[in-house]
Amino acid sequence: MGAALVGVICASVLYGVSCVQTWYYFNHYRNDVWYIKSLVAAVWVFDTTHQILISHTVYYYVVTNYANPSSLNLLVWSILLEVLFNGFIGLLVQGFLALRVWRLSNDNIPLTLTVGALVLAEFASSVAFTVKSMNLQTWADLSHLKGLSITVNIVGVVADILIAGALFFFLHRSRTGFKKSDTMISRLILFTVSTGFLTSICAVASLVSILVWGHTLIYVAFYFGIGRLYSNSCLATLNARKSIRGLGEEDTDELSFSLQSLTKSGSKPMSSSRPTNISIKIDTTGMEDYQSRDSRQQEREPEVRGAFSISTSSVDLVAFLCPGE
Missing domain, CATH: 1.10.287 (Helix Hairpins)
Structure with a gap:
């Protein structure tokens, strides 16, 4: 349970950052179209809900059932439901990035459909995991869904890498030759790489942990942070637009x-x-x-x-x- 506690602490720090970024967005980008504002609001709501769920999980095991070792064998509902809200965050952020891939690739339908299929597959896997796990009682029962948990992580890694790689390729290919505009594009590439590969690294760490140390909760610590990385990466790219646009x-x-x-x-x-x-x-x-x-x-x-x-x-x-x- 120590690994889960560390994961909640790290996720809490990242949640604080996302709250600041959300506040900054609504104060500096009031003229954005309504559905971009709705995206940011929805991501924050799901982020907040997920933070409440994982905090409840650790509180249940560490505080409520302190000195009650038998409770460690039982599953609490909040740790099962948090997978669904992580899936919601991933769906919104990756869907938004998939739209950018579509626009930057000049409406490349095969590429966009591939990215969209991966995003939907990851979300569907998260929903399936949540639905099947809600009827389970112990951690031993949850081990039967190990394959589905691995699928969620693998599909997420592939989707993140494909999105980041596609955006990097199209941005890099579009350099203009003007120093300032190339600097602007380089800044966009930096945000793109950080968006895709940070979440990919976290998903890979979760995947390796569940394969190597499946009997522990180490993988949970990494999985708790994936949603925060999605939300912060999305908000960072939206909030950096004025400074990047100023270069051009x-x-x-x-x-x-x-x-x-x-x-x-x-x-x-x-x-x-x-x-x-x-x-x-x-x-x-x-x-x-x-x-x-x-x-x-x-x-x-x-x-x-x-x-x-x-x-x-x-x-x-x-x-x-x-x-x-």
Whole structure:
């Protein structure tokens, strides 16, 4: 039971972080579309419910049944029901990420269907585990569902790795060549990798624990934290949008400034010309050259800006920075 207690403590810390992130989101992203707000609210509700359930589990064994060793052989309902709420959190967060895969891949249906099937399979496995386990009485009885528990972890690992790998591939392929925008994409890649691989590592640790130390509750300690990693990763990517989007805006400002500077520098020689006949003729030609150059530059400036805008939108960063638009 010591491992479960450690798991609850770690999950409680992560729950506190998710509460702060939820508060930050609703205070700084009030203009988000309603279903993104609903996603965040639902994730927080399920996160809170899961935290209550695992806290009740440890309280039941450590406090309520203190000095009652026989109770350790019995299953308490809360430790069985928490699997379902972990499944709800995974379904919402992975479903949201699957939508991003669909948008970044230019509506790649086979890839999106594969990711969606894995997400649904993990949730279905969690539901099946919960339904079957509610009729069990002891930990020995629960060992009969070991195969289903392993399935939940394996499907979760595969789904997380596939989602993270797909997002990494499409983001990396969409680099624009502009330093700031590439920095923005690199930041998105960092969040993507942390989202997928942190949860994958936790799921792998839970899987290894149940295979190697199946007679202990070590795997429970890791499984308690998976839902928190999902919720915090999702909230972190949503809350980082303003800072990441600012990098791209700085890039556009720098490009505009350099073009305007180039245009102004082209007009300076006109004021330094001398009013001789020859100079007038040359100046007239030069003025025409500079005027035509200025006009071409003015025509080119929106084209360059447009090229930057197109290259950035080809990444479909809207899927990350403005979900729902």
